[in-house]
Amino acid sequence: MKILCWNTDEAVWKHWCQVVAADTRLVRVEDRTGVYDLLTQAPTDFSYCFVYLEDQTFSQQVEDVVALRSVFPKQKVIVFPNQSSQSAALRLFSVGVSGQCAPYIGKEQLSLVLSVVDSGEIWGGKAFIQQLIMQSAATATSYDRELEDLSERELDVAQFIAKGLSNKQIALEMDITERTVKAHLTSIFKKTNTKDRLALALLAQARHSVQ
Template identity: 65%
Template sequence: MKILCWNTDEAVWQHWLKVVPKGAELVKVMNLEEAQQALSTSNQTFHYCFVFLADVTFSQQVEDVVLLRSQFASLKLLVFPNQASQQAALRMFSVGVNGQCAPYIGQEQLSLVISVIDSGEIWGGKAFIQQLISQSTEQLNEPSLDMSELSEREMDVVRLVASGLSNKQVAHEMAITERTVKAHLTSIYKKTDTGDRLTLALKAKSYLMVH
């Protein structure tokens, strides 16, 4: 596994070197331009991009992460903020960032985070994600959701996801398998041009409130 690490803090960098999964190859960059160049190089394929959000450049880096997500849609983006900001988290998750963790995350916890993201879920802590979904979508300035192409079953999945249920809970409510839920979600993401669970949930919540 190859990981691009945008990190200007030497102590955090040394910690990451110790806790990443065995066999992972880390490539360090210091700024947005270096990150873009590394990600654009055809002979390098990165499975993940870790971004340490430093206090001094926090707000600008949040916007840089949003830019990276728009430029490299398939890249798994994991951010490590050095300060708590629900607004920043909402901003990043709403555009498809895959997760956020503490900079000094433990080895076992990081392995769990990566496995959860690899399975197609978002990492941020269940309670935190539920809180984000429950918030109004007005501050996101996102276009309304087009659900005209969805089947009735897909609409049922959307409603349950928008209420904050996990794949396992959706499967239980609909009496189907988790694999079937994932298949429905893959189809839904494509038809609604959302791309990830949280974006779908936030937009769907807004849509369902007026329909």
């Protein structure tokens, strides 16, 4: 079995090498381009893709995983966040991530995680996932109020953000410049009181879920 590992942390990488099964081969890449290149060249070679989410670029990496799932929807992805975030977990599970685990997971638990995911289930604990769904439903109405001041074009941008599109992709979809997309985002962040793409994506997803 081969596992593609998007990991920039040396200590976590060494730990993963120690806890995987003896017949498992880990292939390490340290950037998004490397992941895309390998999955494009050999889309069926990797049983899983492990992604370590570091603190410094956490929100951006969450969105990178969303985009990864959009481009490679059949690839099973398991994330290993270095911080606890229910909003990030909700975002990732909503786009089909197969599970999330602690970066320094034990050998027996990792084996259990892979067994569960391989059977088609999601690893993260059913109670935890249900809690996330309930939380999303309970706040959907308030999310809708926060988006009501957006113009039609701004709402379009917000929905594209929820799908994981980059500024360049949004510009192409809407036939506008990237500079205009950035201007829309600045206005959207201010109107909705959101600080980044992750928070905005959750708002847009909640609004879509109640329509």
